[in-house]
Amino acid sequence: MxxxxxxxxxxxxxxxxxxxxxxxxxxxxxxxxxxxxxxxxxxxxxxxxxxxxxxxxxxxxxxxxxxxxxxxTGVRPLSSKDAAVRVAFDHIANQHLSGRTRWAWVVNQVVDVLYRAGEECEAFRQPLGELYGIDDEAGEPWSRTDDELARIVRQACLDQTASHRR
Structure with a gap:
């Protein structure tokens, strides 16, 4: 990753x-x-x-x-896997919102981060963590359209970056 x-x-x-x-x-x-x-x-x-x-x-x-x-460089070791996931998710969201990546890339990266973090991690509760499972939809006849999935991913990225301002 x-x-x-x-x-x-x-x-x-x-x-x-x-x-x-x-x-x-x-x-x-x-x-x-x-x-x-x-x-x-x-x-x-x-x-x-x-x-x-x-x-x-x-x-x-x-x-x-x-x-x-x-x-x-001023960076201390991250206190937990949850903190590491937040940094990773923020980076993923910013990459997408700046137009550098497509929605499918975001979903693939999120799945990889969640896999590495483990099930006990709170990452699934973060906005990008809620995208888990969307990778199973892409290209399936029963799935939402690519445009719908792209909108869902974009909104999750917006929510991820906004979650720090609350």
Whole structure:
């Protein structure tokens, strides 16, 4: 999921990387390049520079340095899987609302996040979590039309981003 999560070759935010780490969906071999980009963006720190200098082949080494590097960007470890899911869902919603992704991509990403979070997670109660199961409808003769499904996904994305302003 994590590589597909970043569209147009963009560098994920440190917070999103922390969410992938918490959801055990981190492509560690990509992290050193992201760390290098974070340095260019103005973040600073010895651990971050060390992380940027790694090749990414030794994923254990990347994972060992990553928490300290994230702390230097101001990102603390996420307190729970629920917090990680919220970060992931917010990113998915923003990708869709900015026109970078189609509704089917959103649904596929939501299903993957929910699978990684587990059934005990509160994620199903978040607006995007309520999309679970829509992936079974797409293309079936009994399903709602693609336009209807697209409207439902868009509204869930709007609700997801609005849920923080309440």
């Amino acid at each position: 994590s590589q597909e999560f970043v569209r147009d070759g963009a560098t994920p935010t440190p917070e999103l990387v922390a969410a992938w780490l918490a959801l055990d969906d981190l492509r560690a071999e990509s992290v050193p390049m992201w760390a290098a980009n974070w340095l260019v963006q103005g973040y600073d720190g010895a651990a971050l520079a060390e992380l940027a200098g790694l090749s990414g082949r030794d994923t254990r080494e990347v994972r060992d340095v990553l928490p300290a590097a994230l702390a230097e």
